[in-house]
Amino acid sequence: MTFPGVWMTESASMIYRVVPKCACSTIGQIMFYTDHGLFFDGDIHDSTSGLHKWSQDESQKRIEQIVRARKAPAFTCVRNPYSRILSSFFDKIAGIQRNGRRYRGNLVSQLIQRYGIDVGSPESGFEFDQVTSFRRFLLFARDTIRWRRPMEPDIHWAAMSGQIATFIANGGHYDSIFFTETFNDGMQRVLDKAETPNSIALTDVPRFNESEGHGPKRAHKISEYFDDLSRHLIWEIYKDDFQLFRYDFDDPDNRMPIGEIDLEEVHAKLGR
Incomplete structure (x- = not known):
């Protein structure tokens, strides 16, 4: 085990x-x-x-x-899967890690070349088109999860x-x-x-977030990052997360769960 x-x-x-x-x-x-x-x-x-x-x-x-x-x-x-994937983007892709470097070495430079992502820089005050870059990152995240390319999916x-x-x-x-x-x-x-x-x-208890303050702040409400294609990708990737953990797929701005988690259902479906 x-x-x-x-x-x-x-x-x-x-x-x-x-x-x-x-x-x-x-x-x-x-x-x-x-x-x-x-x-x-x-x-x-x-x-x-x-x-x-x-x-x-x-x-x-x-x-x-x-x-x-x-x-x-x-x-x-x-x-909530919407806010979680946004947090991953702003922390791991657009942000600077606590060691002063970009996440996973040359990952960001690969995304710039392959997916046309722009994440700005500390020198420019992290000025970039957040919506466009996030949606391109979402395509990358889907590719890693569905086809395991150009890399294995990141946790x-x-x-x-x-x-x-x-x-x-x-x-x-x-x-x-x-x-x-x-x-x-x-x-x-x-x-x-x-x-x-x-x-x-x-x-x-303080909230421990080592990445906070080392990257850009989210400039828009959550729903503005997700057009129809983005929401299609989100459902493709996180359908089980929405359904098992009772989050609202229809309203990206509703961060709160819309029901209680059924532990028996979770064990039955994820234990297969």
């Missing part, structure tokens, strides 16, 4: 399947705090101790033991359902899946079920 993308507190109080662009930095820091009474100094994705991660060989046996025995509540968090824009499914397919079971849009309510329900060494007040 393998559980890629899974983090667990050292106290084995909770298990989290990471989904990028869905408050994963904040969730990781909350998990770290409940064990150690302080936040990790830096980006939680860079931590190599204080939190079990499947990517750390020494953590795998412990994670598998707890997952298989269902000894801790397992959860994940989802986000930041791969469908949430596909990433969440790996945990179920390999023998895991979610006790909770909650919405980024109602984060405190959902995270509190997880904490209420977990026996943690330290308590934490969610209202006092």
Whole structure:
């Protein structure tokens, strides 16, 4: 059994399947705090101790033991597909990463050449046609997901359902899946079920977003980025995300879910 993308507190109080662009930095820091009474100094994705991660060989046996025995509540968090793909574009494609470079080395230069994307630069104040460039990026994202070219799909824009499914397919079971849009309510329900060494007040937790302030700000409301073709592509890529996690496909500006997630349905459809 393998559980890629899974983090667990050292106290084995909770298990989290990471989904990028869905408050994963904040969730990781909350998990770290409940064990150690302080936040990790830096980006939680860079931590190599204080939190079990499947990517750390020494953590795998412990994670598998707890997952298989269902000894801790397992959860994940989802986000509106429209705002998630926009966030991926502004962070990973148009933005500068915390190391001062573009994401994945020459990826952006390839997109400029192959798809005609323009993302501006810090020197120009990130001035570019956001709508046109985003729609061209969306074509690229669809190509990576459907045909796996010109590269494998990146976890930041791969469908949430596909990433969440790996945990179920390999023998895991979610006790909770909650919405980024109602984060405190959902995270509190997880904490209420977990026996943690330290308590934490969610209202006092900062939002950890390492990319914020290192790229352009979104200049338009969400619906202005999605014409008919873009919405067709979004449905092609994220149909399961909209349906399973109860988001509104018809109104891109409605970020909020339009129903409750049915965990039994999620396990049945993603566990195949």
